[in-house]
Amino acid sequence: TEGGYFIDPASGEFNPTHPDIVADAQAGATPKTVFGLILAGLVRRRADGIVPFTVMSCDNIPHNGHVTSDGVIGLARLIDEALATWVKDNVAFPNGMVDRITPATTDRERGILASDFGLEDNWPVFCEPFRQWVLEDHFTAGRPPLEKVGVQFVKDVAPYELMKIRILNGGHATIAYPAGLMDIHFVHEAMQEPLVRGFLAKLERDEIIPTVPPVPDTVLEDYYQLIERRFSNPKIGDTIRRLCLDGSNRQPKFIIPTIADRLTAGKGVAGLALESALWCRYCFGTTDSGAVIEPNDPSWDRLRATARAAKDAPGAWLAMEDIYGDVGRSAAFAEAFAHALDVLWANGARETLTRYLAGQL
CATH class of the missing domain: 3.40.50.720 (NAD(P)-binding Rossmann-like Domain)
Incomplete structure (x- = not known):
């Protein structure tokens, strides 16, 4: 692995x-x-x-x-x-x-296999129908003719990889933290929440997808709509907690480079700043309802302490050099992040997303 x-x-x-x-x-x-x-x-x-x-x-x-x-x-x-x-x-x-989205096996999957198929299996592996x-x-x-079973052979994998990392993995990060703050358990349930689904669509189309270079034989809007359908699959049982896991390693791969590209191009980062603020708020360790969020990152103690400092001093969060690097030193991003975090603390995730979707954040 x-x-x-x-x-x-x-x-x-x-x-x-x-x-x-x-x-x-x-x-x-x-x-x-x-x-x-x-x-x-x-x-x-x-x-x-x-x-x-x-x-x-x-x-x-x-x-x-x-x-x-x-x-x-x-x-x-x-x-x-x-x-x-x-x-x-x-x-x-x-x-x-x-x-291919393949969540961890739980009693839910064992129960579905038993009730729907009459099979007893302690470790079934569930996955979505999509595969690439x-x-x-x-x-x-030489090589086997794997194209006969659906493998795409290309000269350069990098464009496909960047598309997936930014649109799919970045999309997972986008819905994870607002859903977590709203006490939503499953990914498909998050996609049924208009505020979360709307946040995903607006952030992807306004800020993420424009940073993805052309991909051969691929329409990026079609790819995004496919991602929406995949996230909405109720049979998979993918959890929000899994998506929230390990942000200290995932954010530098899936979100921070997109922010850097936007800043370099002189483009707006309001939605990406909100995504970062939502992650910060999540790492404070409680949901908007006051429920305790159990440790969900190898660096949880550090993240929680920094998130608590950032409540009154947002710059503390961006000062995590190993995560934000040059992005954390951007005045434009720091201003957008501080504003988003202030609004989150004052109003909660639901109202903050409502304002963002209305263009009032």
């Missing part, structure tokens, strides 16, 4: 000092990591004069082919620089984008 790539959280790059990686680099070591196993296979191929296999990541991380190659080549470099060069020159690591797999057509020695 995305947690198994030995990425240094500070630099965002492969960490060659991790004990498991260091162990795999020792002569004669039995591999402990997937990178050790992959490299052992490639070493055998090289020694036997056989064409190396393609290493294809299917994990849901941006630039997954590049991330995988960094891991394999990084480990190879610890063993032998010549081996690292050979891998770099001879092994294909295609980038791919996968997309976009794959870079870059292989070492």
Whole structure:
């Protein structure tokens, strides 16, 4: 999974000092990591004069082919620089984008399987009917005809990846925090709330979608409408709490770069500032009704303390350098954020969204 790539959280790059990686680099070591196993296979191929296999990541991380190659080549470099060069020159690591909403299994899913299908299964995997797999057509020695089962082969995955990250993942972040503050449990229930659905539509069309470059054979408005339908699926049982999870890692990937692009272009950021203010308000640790929000982030203690300081000093929130970076130093964004947060504290999420949708925020 995305947690198994030995990425240094500070630099965002492969960490060659991790004990498991260091162990795999020792002569004669039995591999402990997937990178050790992959490299052992490639070493055998090289020694036997056989064409190396393609290493294809299917994990849901941006630039997954590049991330995988960094891991394999990084480990190879610890063993032998010549081996690292050979891998770099001879092994294909295609980038791919996968997309299918697949929530965690709960008693709800077990109950549906039993009542609707008469099946008893402790760990069914539920998912939506939609699926998309976009794959870079870059292989070492040919490939299966995966296009026959719906895989999209492209020269460059990046445009599709950026579209998904900004419109879908950014859309999840958009609905998560207002719904959380309104005590809404499921994503499809949030989409039934006109204020949340309206906030999503306005923010996407006004500020998010305009930052997405053209994507081959794709109409961005059609893609957005597809996202709306997917979020509205009542059978999936995706939860708002899942969407709110780990904002300290998700916001810098899914929201902050969009803000940065808007600011660079001299465009308005009122809706994105409101999204950030909603996240801040959520991290205060209570909903608008006063219900306690249980810790929902690896950095929850820090976020909660900062959100409480930001109630009277909004700049404290934007001063989290590792999250906001240059965006946090933008006077235009700071002003919009402070205003949105003030309105949220004075009026609550419902009234704030009402004002935003009326163009009065």
